[in-house]
Amino acid sequence: MPLETAPLLDFQGRPITERDIELSMRTNIAAGVMGMIWAGMTINYSLTLFMEAIGASGLAIGLMMAARLVFISFQIPGALLFENLPEHLGARRRYWAVVSTAHRAIWFVVGALAFGAKPGVSWLPYAVIGLVGLSELLAQVGSPLWFSWMADLIPHKAAGQFWGRRQSIVTVGALIGMAGAGFLLDRFRVPETGKTSMFGFGLVFVVGAFFGVSDILFHCRVKEPRRIPIEPGAGVLERLTQPLRQRDFRQFTLAMGVWAAAISMYAPFSLVYLKHDFPVTYSHVAALSIIGSLGAVFTCVSLGKLIDRLGPRVMSALLLMIVPWTAVSWFFIDTSYVTLTLPWIGAWSVPQVVLKQAPAAFFNGAFFAALFPCQVRLAALLSNRSGRTMAMAVHWAVIGLIASLGAMVGGFIMDSFNAHPVRYLFPTGTSFSFFHIIIGVFTVMTWGVVLPLILSIKTPVDRVPMVKMFVWVINPFNVIRSLASSRVPEEEEEPQDEESRK
Numbered sequence: 001m002p003l004e005t006a007p008l009l010d011f012q013g014r015p016i017t018e019r020d021i022e023l024s025m026r027t028n029i030a031a032g033v034m035g036m037i038w039a040g041m042t043i044n045y046s047l048t049l050f051m052e053a054i055g056a057s058g059l060a061i062g063l064m065m066a067a068r069l070v071f072i073s074f075q076i077p078g079a080l081l082f083e084n085l086p087e088h089l090g091a092r093r094r095y096w097a098v099v100s101t102a103h104r105a106i107w108f109v110v111g112a113l114a115f116g117a118k119p120g121v122s123w124l125p126y127a128v129i130g131l132v133g134l135s136e137l138l139a140q141v142g143s144p145l146w147f148s149w150m151a152d153l154i155p156h157k158a159a160g161q162f163w164g165r166r167q168s169i170v171t172v173g174a175l176i177g178m179a180g181a182g183f184l185l186d187r188f189r190v191p192e193t194g195k196t197s198m199f200g201f202g203l204v205f206v207v208g209a210f211f212g213v214s215d216i217l218f219h220c221r222v223k224e225p226r227r228i229p230i231e232p233g234a235g236v237l238e239r240l241t242q243p244l245r246q247r248d249f250r251q252f253t254l255a256m257g258v259w260a261a262a263i264s265m266y267a268p269f270s271l272v273y274l275k276h277d278f279p280v281t282y283s284h285v286a287a288l289s290i291i292g293s294l295g296a297v298f299t300c301v302s303l304g305k306l307i308d309r310l311g312p313r314v315m316s317a318l319l320l321m322i323v324p325w326t327a328v329s330w331f332f333i334d335t336s337y338v339t340l341t342l343p344w345i346g347a348w349s350v351p352q353v354v355l356k357q358a359p360a361a362f363f364n365g366a367f368f369a370a371l372f373p374c375q376v377r378l379a380a381l382l383s384n385r386s387g388r389t390m391a392m393a394v395h396w397a398v399i400g401l402i403a404s405l406g407a408m409v410g411g412f413i414m415d416s417f418n419a420h421p422v423r424y425l426f427p428t429g430t431s432f433s434f435f436h437i438i439i440g441v442f443t444v445m446t447w448g449v450v451l452p453l454i455l456s457i458k459t460p461v462d463r464v465p466m467v468k469m470f471v472w473v474i475n476p477f478n479v480i481r482s483l484a485s486s487r488v489p490e491e492e493e494e495p496q497d498e499e500s501r502k
Helices: 018-041 046-053 058-084 092-115 124-153 156-187 198-219 236-245 247-277 282-310 312-331 352-381 388-419 434-455 466-473 476-485
Strands: 337-342 346-351
Touching: 018 124, 018 156, 018 198, 046 058, 046 124, 046 156, 046 198, 046 247, 058 092, 058 124, 058 247, 058 388, 092 124, 092 198, 124 352, 124 388, 156 198, 156 282, 156 352, 236 247, 236 388, 247 282, 247 312, 247 352, 247 388, 247 434, 282 312, 282 352, 312 352, 312 434, 337 352, 346 352, 352 388, 388 434
Parallel strands: none
Antiparallel strands: 337 346
């Protein structure tokens, strides 16, 4: 992977060599695998299904998601605190490690609460919301430090390829975490009811917390470049508003906020819909999540290379055009079983919904995962290195506040539909549900709001013109060849920072 030759200095003024950068990038990925095991076991589907198991309402589930997202706004006070600390007191890495370790360790408490939980206790869902919210608050206080740290360390010319490769590899950790969670949740069932015991949920959260803390400790081996001091004399309000005064950064942040709101409305309630309306087990849910992870594993390296060659704006637009089509499969499902005859296994009955959702899960995993490196790449390109910590904090805080509304809307739609159900059968045999309403809102948000905002970015950060790319992508064989070889239409030079764009 090519690296930039511009010298970087660490916190103590020593040069960071290309070898140091390569080793740090590998360490980052290895630590990320452990972090994704934590995520796969805790905040992926286990937390949503735990809330459903203890009798939480749709509004409470939406509130849980909203609490996690609202606390993203704490990136701003976190950035203000750490940017104002004198540099001789320590590097970003040190402060990030302290708050992030505490963030992951709280999941030991969530696990302990689950061990003694009794379904139907009215205060229990809100205790879980409080713990998860506190964990997320600590995570967000440290997040801008990590994003600015990585933006300073990762070479610009290789950033898309690195984030694509990282996304592909660390997703294996999510796969392991989800598989482990599904196994434990189905392993510890109450014989009388057939439902997962609270011990099973508690064990999942405790094991996940162990991997989460391990991620933070191992990640401390990554080199950190010396940060660029903020401009003297700038007031707090000026520093808060400066990133959003840049039109392209503002449009991009708003687009990602609406996109996050669409995801926070769509993703958790798809799990609730599956578990409540169809004869699926936790292992079936885990299997679909794993298939989604495999989609990211098998495609993110190629898609990451395309980000470097197309430019993140073009790649984001193409992905946003495709993603809503993966929801079509939700209109062709029912509660029947399909019997498969497999070698060495024999006859095996599988819910029809699992088989039909598997291909959609694969492509969802691929496309959703590819949008993250696009976002990280654009955020770095559209922000200046000086004051980048605050720019990242503002970016993610705005996203979190907007996204929290999506989670609440999803919960409102679910509760309203359950209170006033509509009996309708699609021509495909699928019963109309609250989730089909969510799909419609998700599609409108993606195509009607997010995509136009991405297309409105004027900063020339694309290597291939948008119109030329759309003409080229009409031929599906071009797309297939590009995924295999990462070759695209004629490339144009990409500016590396704000100064070169000027």
